[in-house]
Amino acid sequence: MIVGYHAYLELIPEFLVGKEVVSSQMMQEVARCRQALDLAAQGRDVALVSGGDPGIYAMAGLVFELARQRGYPGTIEIVPGLAAINSCAARLGAPLMHDFCAISLSDLLTPMEVIEKRLAAAAQADFVTALYNPKSKRRQSQVFLAQEIFLRHRSPQTPVGIVTAAYRRDERIVIARLDTMAAQEITMRSTVIIGNSQTETWNGLMVTPRGYHQKYQLDAAAE
């Protein structure tokens, strides 16, 4: 049987045919995981549907935390999927051709000092950086802080891609610059990708070269 948030289940009608389905409202991740584990403990074969990749900032961890708490003895398999980092990168061109990191700006479960420390580390070590949860209704300021920290280490012209609702009907893609990033329309459904010092724009896309030896032979053999 299939357990999931109703808006995600509506995206995959073909997988629900002939299956027992338990759909739930938003904001009930813990209840949803508990219910999936309850049903599995009763011997049911349960698929818990997550958005994106369940293994990247998503449901997989919660399932294991709850399973551990209750000593769940069954098998749990994580099926990987496309995270925002995969889908947004594809929509922006090729920003993730070199070392990158993902940082969530949500301070709900993480102290702001840790987030700031990571932003500074990512900026100074020239990582391409994906910002998850850049804004919410409650949180509007972190993306300005991120911009400020990155401007200490990276050029104002650094390309920044903002993808909102990737691959959905209301998808929006913006290529901005580091110094105008925070002024863009950014919502809860956006992911922001800040280029590294080598990232360039071409034809409205962001492309990060594969290396730092700028003049590498394009026909050199790969390793």
Added chain:
Amino acid sequence: MIVGYHAYLELIPEFLVGKEVVSSQMMQEVARCRQALDLAAQGRDVALVSGGDPGIYAMAGLVFELARQRGYPGTIEIVPGLAAINSCAARLGAPLMHDFCAISLSDLLTPMEVIEKRLAAAAQADFVTALYNPKSKRRQSQVFLAQEIFLRHRSPQTPVGIVTAAYRRDERIVIARLDTMAAQEITMRSTVIIGNSQTETWNGLMVTPRGYHQKYQLDAAAE
């Protein structure tokens, strides 16, 4: 028509039926991309097949670099896929529930100083860290260096997952610790994931909690 490395094409016979196929040997990435662009410039509809996610350390960037060099006027669409970071995380449990970064240890196109700087930044800012290209026949020492740098900032007991050939017939999964990491069998086909300071092992899996407020209520509403 379909262009790709023969070993990848052999994995997807169902997509090749009735199509014109150009398969090539390893180590010919640039030639392969050029050929795909040549054929596309002749008006053909060409799919260039890449392993993993073409947008993560893979072919997408090379295609854009070559397209730009020759002023290719056509449309290029990147179709995202599962990168090693997605597939290896799924096989290890849930290591990527908090901020993470990916660092390639290959110094072919990147100076060793940049790689070292990134390792240190990732280690001190407590990122879960995925090491791409941890070893090759030629390069054996970088993974020892990575271990040494991480040990300066993180406990020797930190869980480290090593996945070789994820989801292939010869897949191998090892959960080690930071202080034994470099001594494990690691090959060109391995990805190494180093946990953050909160990552734990459970039932032979690696699980990173979603936050730092250790005692967070498992039934608190998510943001």
